[in-house]
Amino acid sequence: GQNIDQPTEMTATEGAIVQINCTYQTSGFNGLFWYQQHAGEAPTFLSYNVLDGLEEKGRFSSFLSRSKGYSYLLLKELQMKDSASYLCAVSNTNAGKSTFGDGTTLTVKP
Amino acid sequence: NAGVTQTPKFRVLKTGQSMTLLCAQDMNHEYMYWYRQDPGMGLRLIHYSVGEGTTAKGEVPDGYNVSRLKKQNFLLGLESAAPSQTSVYFCASSYREPGLGLVNEQFFGPGTRLTVL
Numbered sequence: 001g002q003n004i005d006q007p008t009e010m011t012a013t014e015g016a017i018v019q020i021n022c023t024y025q026t027s028g029f030n031g032l033f034w035y036q037q038h039a040g041e042a043p044t045f046l047s048y049n050v051l052d053g054l055e056e057k058g059r060f061s062s063f064l065s066r067s068k069g070y071s072y073l074l075l076k077e078l079q080m081k082d083s084a085s086y087l088c089a090v091s092n093t094n095a096g097k098s099t100f101g102d103g104t105t106l107t108v109k110p
Numbered sequence: 111n112a113g114v115t116q117t118p119k120f121r122v123l124k125t126g127q128s129m130t131l132l133c134a135q136d137m138n139h140e141y142m143y144w145y146r147q148d149p150g151m152g153l154r155l156i157h158y159s160v161g162e163g164t165t166a167k168g169e170v171p172d173g174y175n176v177s178r179l180k181k182q183n184f185l186l187g188l189e190s191a192a193p194s195q196t197s198v199y200f201c202a203s204s205y206r207e208p209g210l211g212l213v214n215e216q217f218f219g220p221g222t223r224l225t226v227l
Contacts, residue, residue: 004152033215042200042218043153050212087152096141096204096213097168100152 004101006088011107012078020073020104022088030091033098034062034073037085046086047073075106083108112136114219116201122225123191131186131222133201141204141213142184143168144176146197147221153200159184191226198223 003025012018024032031050035043049055049064049071061074075082085105089098114135123129133142140161145153145168155168157176165176173195175187184203188195202216 008150030212042220043216044218045215048215089153091213096206096216097143097155097158098216099169100145100154102150102152 004088004090004099006086006101006104008102009105009107011109014078014080014108014110016078017074017076018078018106020075020086020088020106022071022073022101024069024071024088024090024101026069026090026092026099028092029066030096032062032064032071033089033091034060034071035087035089037087037103039084043087078108080108080110082106114201114203114217116199116219116222118222119220120223122227123188124227125192127191128187128189129191129224130188131199131201131224133184133186133219134182135203135217136182137203137205137217138181139203139205139217140181141206142178143202143204143216144174144184144186145200145202146170146195147200148197156186156199191224193226196224196226 006022034046037043047062054063059076064071085103087103088101091098117132143158144156154170159165159178162181177185199222201219204216
């Protein structure tokens with residue numbers, strides 16, 4: 001089975017940097033995804049890590065350590081529109097199935 | 111490209127009624143998934159399909175059935191709806207990177223908000 005843990009809520013200030021952590025235990029590993037989900041909308045893809053290290057995409061970066069079962073999503077220069085839920089998802093080796101964490105609700109304040 | 115579409119967007123059922131949710135994708139993706147999302151929770155996989163004519167159970171399959179008669183469509187059926195099935199249902203699709211064996215990110219439909227009274 002798979003178990004994914006991430007904080008339930010976080011608050012940060014506009015213009016600041018925030019790091020959202022995700023730890024996981026999995027019986028198979030085919031990569032880790034981060035998705036963003038605004039209230040009332042569908043999740044949208046943010047980033048993917050399959051090898052250890054940092055992947056950078058504009059204001060968003062994601063880090064993976066497979067040996068530690070740990071990932072984080074780093075959001076820089078926060079904007080009000082970044083207020084959303086961020087879902088960590090681990091893909092196992094079977095048909096690309098992903099197990100999702102419960103999500104971290106990020107509130108960005110002025 | 112419409113991406114992933116779902117119908118209907120909203121539905122209210124009475125306990126015991128049946129219904130079918132339709133998911134369609136125009137990206138020629140092999141993999142399709144049905145999830146449910148309850149308030150404050152992540153996505154839980156109901157059923158999935160790795161190709162036309164194939165389906166498999168996810169982590170919460172009880173009370174649901176699925177069919178994938180065409181590659182672009184994935185149907186989710188509730189034979190006898192229960193209040194516990196009140197949720198938001200998301201369909202998603204994905205594809206395998208040619209030659210690499212990795213399955214890429216999932217593309218989600220807009221969701222169906224179902225209430226069972």
